Amino acid sequence: MKINSELCSGCGACAAACPFGALVIKGNKAEKTDACTDCGACASACSFEAIQAGSGSDNGGDAHDLNSYKGVWVYLELKDRQLRGVALELLAQGRKLADEMGQELAGVLLGDNVADLANEVFANGADRLYLVEDPCYGRYDADQYTAAMTELINTYRPAVILLGATHNGRDLAPRVAARIKTGLTADCTGLSIDTETGLVAWTRPAFGGNIMATILCPNHRPQMGTVRPRVFKRAEPDCGRTGTIVRAKTKATTSRVKWIKSIKSLKESVNLEDAEIIVAGGRGMGKPESFALVSELAELLGGAVGASRAVVDAGWMPADHQVGQTGKTVAPRVYIACGISGAIQHLAGMQGSDVIVAINRDASAPIFTVAHYGIVGDVNEVLPALINEIRCATA
């Protein structure tokens, strides 16, 4: 980021816009401090074109080398030998990117005896499947998966790799990116092709969801990113589609980490991501006991119980109920927010819901900026009334 002090009027718009407090106005001119991360927020805020965004990043390979990387890959994560939802979502979105780039879409599948999934991969949009089958890939392991992915990337040179921002996806992707020494964008919520450069434009929330950033990886390949589950919709599978299976062999590696055993969660898992209906409570519930109302309504509607970070931090609800930037991203058909003021990091996790109903005492609460229906009132009065209404309606 460069400031042209001749154009700078010292108006301070940049300092106000800086998310990191990294700009100061000295002697009527803007100056950047060490806190600057070159995010470019100031440049968009400047009315005098005195700030030149970005940077002098000029490292990386030459154009010819970069162009030799082709195709979009989707890392196909498995759960109980089935494709995870996010893998299908990424195939759908990857298809769009590949079409825009005029290149192929390929799935990458590591596993033990999983070839039967190939048809599903093709039906969901892939042209090609890189299939690596070996008993050693029967369970996710960072060392072995990294070695295999790296080998595949070096052999087949994809331009783009998409991974789900799941626990394992976020474990694998950075390890691979660091080994290849390429750029990785985490937890994306938007993917498109930048018309100017033809690069993937990775859009993600940052700063607790308070701002969105669009990120490019201009000089390194492949361009890598992890993508939040439930952000993209999966496509309608086309069972008539076919593709090419590339059976790849990878060098045997041993892992430095030894798996001993897995313990399934004993408690009933809170499956917020798949819930059709979520009733979520926040600090405005007043006290932990009031959460019984939230649970009661959720049960009545056959939905799941969500919670804001504030109440999880306060210990009213366990962390696996948390919706938001640091919790889960959800997109149910109906989201009922009870006593949630709508801190931006909460909104980041639920604004994709089809219908949002918000109940809050404070009419100026940000939750109403994303809600479809709003009630200004005390949740402890509205919820019993609503429960009663629904009881009567379904009786």
Next chain:
Amino acid sequence: MDFKLTAEQEMLRKTVQEFAAKEVAPTAAQRDEDEQFSRDIYNKVGALGLTGIPFPEEYGGAGWDNLTYIIAVEELSRACASTGITFSASISLAAWPILAYGTPEQKKQFLTPLADGSKLGAFGLTESGAGTDAAAQQTIATADGDNYILNGVKTFITNGGEAEIYVIMAMTDRSKGTRGISAFIVEKDTPGFTFGAVERKMGIRASATQELIFRDCRIPKTNLLGREGDGFKIAMATLDGGRIGVAAQALGIAQRALDEAVKYAKERRQFGKPISSFQGISFMLADMATQVEAARLLTYRAAYQKDQGQPYSKEAAMAKMFASDAAMQVTTNAVQVFGGYGYSREYPVERLMRDAKITQIYEGTNQVQQMVVSAAILR
């Protein structure tokens, strides 16, 4: 002139805030309701090291200062005024006189456990007939060989019954008036030392307040604090410091009432608007905030004087008087802002109002403070 606390003091404040939010505040209303003193909380206050703040490291302290200690009293009181006074009474009224007047042996034996928080302290001056007129002591201490024998009754003693170490005033020579009063260290479970009625109070109901009864209670002469006849001087000096603690307690209560009132005024809607948008409320909040800030400045100033080794009797009296009056007004107005809900025990402000009242009374009524201040300026 510098009004800024050090980064170190700011970290201490933040730590006490986090501690209080987690360990003290959640049970405050219930403990008030049940009139339940919690030793568990005091043990945690000790484990955090707050009890050692103003004491030298050789006696288990942190070698810090009074201002920092006062910040701890303020922040604890903001969560629970009962916890604030339990802490302040032990540190200002029991541990401090031992630090100031004790022999090295007495400090080692009695100050160390008070400073590390393993023991709780209390201070016994007040009697049923000796309140503001502290010289009218009826408790007597009679020398007998290597011992003193105590007889008498102390009333309204904060931490009474719960404390292990008591600093007790008693007459050793009635003929000398105030110069006949001496100070003693008495341990709980000393034969002849028992506890009487538990006080049923309006506020600070989660603090222990109990009568102390001495019946032929024999203590070793080594437990005399200072010399014979020093008692009144020790008591007055101790109360000078204690008053800064009470001022800080009042400040904490007032700050909390202000916090609650501001939050509520922004949330509560009438006539389609938050009530904070009405001047009747917003101006009241402005006055409350100003009173809190003025109380804070006087209180910190008094603690600062003490840390500088400057006289602080007048400053402590002013701080205590002003901060307690501020607490009373601010809490009363907070109840007003809350309206009907303010009067309900569902909300915290009625407790704050009940808690505030005592700060105008104990460790010298505000009328005593006026006597102290007027005496100082008319000298």
Next chain:
Amino acid sequence: MKIVVCVKQVPDTTEVKIDPKTNTLMRQGVPSIVNPHDKHALEMALSLRDQLGGSVTVLSMGPMQSQEALRECLAMGADHAVLLSDRAFGGADTLATSYTLAAGIRKIGEFDLIICGKQAIDGDTAQVGPEMAEHLGIPHITYASQVEAGADGAPVRVHRDGEEGTEILEVKLPVLLTVTHYGDGPRLPVVKGIRRAFRAEVDVWSVNDVEVDRNVLGLKGSPTQVRRIFSPDKRCGCEMIPGDACAAASVVATKLRELRIIGVGS
């Protein structure tokens, strides 16, 4: 056990609000804090040290102001603190950051365990930990919730929280762990810890103090570049439902019925 904990000073994003009129970030008065997940990492490290002996060094990269965060870690009980601070490190993405931190760790010297918070609440990438492990050529385990350490030099058992449950993994030291949440949460600094922290030195290392290839540092060494920053979309047109609790509840029930969330009744 020699443990290095990596921490980041971050703005308290829970305190950030968006100005509803200008739709810009209001960051005035937003305090800087130690990244909450990093505090859990530190708690894990301190518990291990208290149990097994050894030392805990906290390492951060950032502007000089980050010393405050390290000071807090010292107050909680860390033995040493190191800050990597240089303009040359600025503007780094996760790859360049992890590279720089790895260089700092090499300079610290011998270590058995590196513990990081799962992610920083300002960037939320969760990438620096695994990338750092790769730079250092050691294994990593993310989402660790528990460590069972054996005798000196013996492998440790790590509980890793997955989406479907917990994996128990065994790994030889050195290893890098990332932590979401540990035990009952981070300890508070005790008073004597605060006193000690403000009398301790925070070592500040510049680019000249660490062995690095300057071409892969900071902004210049970052493969990813921020193209633009913007405020999240705001939906407008929330339909406010008037009336008292019962009236409003009745309207909502009707809406739910229209959406076929609840039945039409009998």
